[in-house]
Amino acid sequence: MSRMIMYYRSALLLLAFLLVTGCQGLAPRATGDLGLVIERATGSVQIIDTSSRSALARIEGLGDLSHASVVYSRDERYAYVFGRDGGLTKIDMLLQRIDRRIIQSGNSIGGAISQDGSLIAVSNYEPGGVKIFDAQTLELVADIPAIGENGKRSKVVGLVDAPQKQFVFSLYEADEIWVADMRQPTQPQITRYRDVGKQPYDALISGEGRYYIAGLFGEDGLALLDLWQPQAGVKQILGDYGRGEEKLPVYKMPHLEGWAMAGDYALVPAVGGHEVLVIDRSNWQLVKRIPVHSQPVFVMASPDQRHVWVNFAHPDNDTIQVIDVASLEVIDTLKPGPAVLHMEFTPRGHEVWVSVRDANRVRVYDAYTRQEITSLEMASPSGIFFTNRAHRIGL
Amino acid sequence: MSRMIMYYRSALLLLAFLLVTGCQGLAPRATGDLGLVIERATGSVQIIDTSSRSALARIEGLGDLSHASVVYSRDERYAYVFGRDGGLTKIDMLLQRIDRRIIQSGNSIGGAISQDGSLIAVSNYEPGGVKIFDAQTLELVADIPAIGENGKRSKVVGLVDAPQKQFVFSLYEADEIWVADMRQPTQPQITRYRDVGKQPYDALISGEGRYYIAGLFGEDGLALLDLWQPQAGVKQILGDYGRGEEKLPVYKMPHLEGWAMAGDYALVPAVGGHEVLVIDRSNWQLVKRIPVHSQPVFVMASPDQRHVWVNFAHPDNDTIQVIDVASLEVIDTLKPGPAVLHMEFTPRGHEVWVSVRDANRVRVYDAYTRQEITSLEMASPSGIFFTNRAHRIGL
Numbered sequence A, B: 001m002s003r004m005i006m007y008y009r010s011a012l013l014l015l016a017f018l019l020v021t022g023c024q025g026l027a028p029r030a031t032g033d034l035g036l037v038i039e040r041a042t043g044s045v046q047i048i049d050t051s052s053r054s055a056l057a058r059i060e061g062l063g064d065l066s067h068a069s070v071v072y073s074r075d076e077r078y079a080y081v082f083g084r085d086g087g088l089t090k091i092d093m094l095l096q097r098i099d100r101r102i103i104q105s106g107n108s109i110g111g112a113i114s115q116d117g118s119l120i121a122v123s124n125y126e127p128g129g130v131k132i133f134d135a136q137t138l139e140l141v142a143d144i145p146a147i148g149e150n151g152k153r154s155k156v157v158g159l160v161d162a163p164q165k166q167f168v169f170s171l172y173e174a175d176e177i178w179v180a181d182m183r184q185p186t187q188p189q190i191t192r193y194r195d196v197g198k199q200p201y202d203a204l205i206s207g208e209g210r211y212y213i214a215g216l217f218g219e220d221g222l223a224l225l226d227l228w229q230p231q232a233g234v235k236q237i238l239g240d241y242g243r244g245e246e247k248l249p250v251y252k253m254p255h256l257e258g259w260a261m262a263g264d265y266a267l268v269p270a271v272g273g274h275e276v277l278v279i280d281r282s283n284w285q286l287v288k289r290i291p292v293h294s295q296p297v298f299v300m301a302s303p304d305q306r307h308v309w310v311n312f313a314h315p316d317n318d319t320i321q322v323i324d325v326a327s328l329e330v331i332d333t334l335k336p337g338p339a340v341l342h343m344e345f346t347p348r349g350h351e352v353w354v355s356v357r358d359a360n361r362v363r364v365y366d367a368y369t370r371q372e373i374t375s376l377e378m379a380s381p382s383g384i385f386f387t388n389r390a391h392r393i394g395l
Helices: A002-025 A387-391 B002-025 B387-391
Strands: A034-039 A044-049 A054-059 A069-072 A078-082 A087-092 A097-103 A107-113 A119-126 A128-134 A140-145 A156-162 A166-171 A176-181 A189-193 A200-205 A211-216 A222-226 A234-237 A260-262 A265-269 A275-280 A285-291 A296-301 A307-312 A320-324 A329-334 A340-345 A351-356 A361-366 A372-377 A381-386 B034-039 B044-049 B054-059 B069-072 B078-082 B087-092 B097-103 B107-113 B119-126 B128-134 B140-145 B156-162 B166-171 B176-181 B189-193 B200-205 B211-216 B222-226 B234-237 B260-262 B265-269 B275-280 B285-291 B296-301 B307-312 B320-324 B329-334 B340-345 B351-356 B361-366 B372-377 B381-386
Touching (some): A078 A107, A119 A156, A128 A156, A275 A296, A361 A381, B034 B351, B069 B107, B069 B387, B078 B107, B107 B156, B128 B156, B296 B340
Parallel strands (some): B340 B381
Antiparallel strands (some): A069 A078, A176 A189, A211 A222, A222 A234, A265 A275, A307 A320, A340 A351, A361 A372, B034 B044, B078 B087, B128 B140, B222 B234, B260 B265
């Protein structure tokens, strides 16, 4: 008798324990205010909550995360982390664990998610090309080797998503831009633009998904493709943009995806120079050069387009400057600490998160007073990516 | 003995049941692809999932939902539904139930959530004013009676959020626009703009939160406040915009929040006329009049700004027309059915959800082929609101 009671009592306790802990582990929480911080040196990421300004969990085992970037599923539950070593890791932000992980190539440089959220594209250096995966299963759907007109396989850079289930990317050695129409996922329809300029090295797409702009490493100027007029082909714009006649020493080629589209202007980092360039978006002409602290890397507009925050290349990378878009002048200089690598605005722009790698901290600033609100300890933080990117084109 | 065993057995079964059903009810799910559809006639809403294109739950008891609108908490978990009868209902999208509900006035007309997500503002007709609530608890934080220079209490319309924790709204009888700075929530700082034009009846704010534009019922033209230059005051623009000399019969004053900002243009519904007006945003001048099916109500740009979808006033409200922004011409006419009341694009614009009230259906269209993908049965559906609005200014 007493044995049976003991049996029941144990089972009861176990179930009660499961009920409390199991359901606690699954306590409902939403995903609109989450994000990931890349911890490059340790191959880990931290899931952060921008409402409580806290770290929720560290996830390890993501491989080489130099130059890593992140996109999100359309429900904001899953993060896709693109590693430098060809690793593609799908993270479950709610269960705080790796959902799936594959090594899809030897050397990769970023990715994108299709407009409908069904496909993940990864751009690869080695072997050069784009691979397309099912977003749920990470099974290979299509493989697009980047063989240009020169017959050689090229590194792929500047991969972005575009409306109508397209991906757009550039072939570094082939001087080409390709548009892949993925409406039939297993049969990509490729449109190739040749001789777009020498060595496209990175690209961006404007927020509405219309203008694809590639930077050129091998010559000055930029390559522009208007996706509303694809038949017009690729045009070169801003002939002065680049390293110039003298081939200025460039400590870090600026990221193009950091271009700030604010009002009528695009604010872009000069290559090599200590300037942010202001370009009129209606004719892509240079309007003004704004002198800044050093060589700019990311030039990021706030969601209200009122300010542009700029970080800088080594060795002057302890600084952020803030440009007022109305006056096109620097209005503030911050010193977050050694190696300011990335900035991310909260979705509606009330705060800015800043990774300060060599201080092992992510600092959170009020976007308007520019006072530090708090900071979080992170291991060599680099990229910061919030889930609201799920809802935006070209990120 | 057997009684004790029976006791334990019952408790065991109960706990096992709780474990299975309780945790099932709490199965983790994200919130980035959710939305609400207003069922006006029955005072209910349905929670929908735009990934599976399905309805998840109906929530009842929300009172009078004519002209209801919705904003979302910054984590995309809670919806705030503003009812016509002064009801403010906070819905938990994950637990699929009413979290809190108050009757905050006798007659209200919409609301907004502050940039940081901490405050909910509601604009009221009776008594005229704005009430500000704590977003978590729905406790009253501030009460702003709308007493204009004429000394009388005015109906409040066109309430929107703006950057730096501001709310902007218009006083219908007092011909005023007010900006409330809520950085000290219990002590709103109000800036009043007087004589902005006769009877502002609705308003919008541009996507970056810079331009507040109010429509005028009592005269032609629009009132424009540039929040980057508040000291410049309110200007009247588009002097021809309105009902005109002849005071055309207007079956429904068009919604201003349906204005489409696409590229360099704003596309706006003509008042009374069978036209969509194209306005150059750089100087607010009329560029073109596009003839359309009937009197337009909502004129909504797709997230890629490539197309503008237009619905129409009674009795011609069985139709949608689609304008191509590149050519500024109507390129398609759809007939979703009787009483097309609202349209909502998925966040990156691959699909459009359309409420067809008198068919008791919400139809889901491919935004590009414009083919119907599926439809959902709903009771007299009107407004459709997706959670990605949480991340946008002025919605």
